[in-house]
Amino acid sequence: MNLNQETLCSWASALGSDVPFFINGGIQLCFGRGEILEKLDSNFEYGVILLKNPNVSVSTAETYKKYSNRFCDQYLTNTEMIENIRKNLRDNGLNNLNFDNQHLTIKNDLQLVVENDKDSVKQALYLLSKLENCLTFSMSGSGPTCFALFKDIETAKKELNANSKLFEDKGYDSWVCTFLEKGITFI
Numbered sequence: 001m002n003l004n005q006e007t008l009c010s011w012a013s014a015l016g017s018d019v020p021f022f023i024n025g026g027i028q029l030c031f032g033r034g035e036i037l038e039k040l041d042s043n044f045e046y047g048v049i050l051l052k053n054p055n056v057s058v059s060t061a062e063t064y065k066k067y068s069n070r071f072c073d074q075y076l077t078n079t080e081m082i083e084n085i086r087k088n089l090r091d092n093g094l095n096n097l098n099f100d101n102q103h104l105t106i107k108n109d110l111q112l113v114v115e116n117d118k119d120s121v122k123q124a125l126y127l128l129s130k131l132e133n134c135l136t137f138s139m140s141g142s143g144p145t146c147f148a149l150f151k152d153i154e155t156a157k158k159e160l161n162a163n164s165k166l167f168e169d170k171g172y173d174s175w176v177c178t179f180l181e182k183g184i185t186f187i
Contacts, residue, residue, distance in 0.1 A: 009037075018141070025183030029089055038090070046179055047156025051128065051172045052145040053120040060142040066113045104136040104149075114143040121146060124172060131159045153178045 003011075005024075012019040017033035027046075029038045115122045121139055124146040128137035133155050137148040150156040156176045160167075167174040 009035075021183075023183045026181050027179055029086070031086060045152050047150040047153035048177050048179070049128065049131070049148045049150070049156050049160050050140070050145055050175045050177065051124040051147070051167060053124070053171050054173050055171065056118055056120045056144045058114060058118065058143045063110055063113055063142040066117075067110055070113065071109070106136050106138050108138045108140075110142050111139045114139060118144055120144055120171070123170060127163075127167065127170065127172075131163065133159065 009020040009023060012023050013035040017035045018030075020035055020037060021028060021030060024037055024039065027040045029040060030036065031038070111121070111125075115125070121144050124144075125137060125139065128134060128146055128148040131137075131148055133150055134148045135150060137146065139146050148156075148159075150159065153176065156178075160174060160176045164174060
């Protein structure tokens, strides 16, 4: 069966909001529930350190429910405001960073819920915030995995090597990876 990208992503979003992201791959801005994607061109080969306590799990459904119950009155519903935020992300996103002197603050709204429920997430974010040469850090998705972004994979590897014993002593599994320009391939 030979499917075009639009049909494939439509079917994929029925499986889960973030599934189209993995089909497309690369660096993308994600809007809506995560199913509205805009690919970003990037000249950087980012390095990433991931931390996760293997004994901690998070229910995505429960996290969204808790977030909705606490913050639904703060949801953006004005289309113009939403588009202004999207435009700002496009204009000031990763492509325009000057890594020599800029630290990027990113925000995962779900951290507001998960950090309060999971000390391991709060501690992982603290540990990542203290890494040298870290450009930014955050919780991934609905958690409990957290990440730190570096300008390249070699810098990330160096930081992981310098801190792997600390991460292990605190109960975390840790990895280094980079972004892939391509998503999954169907054969």
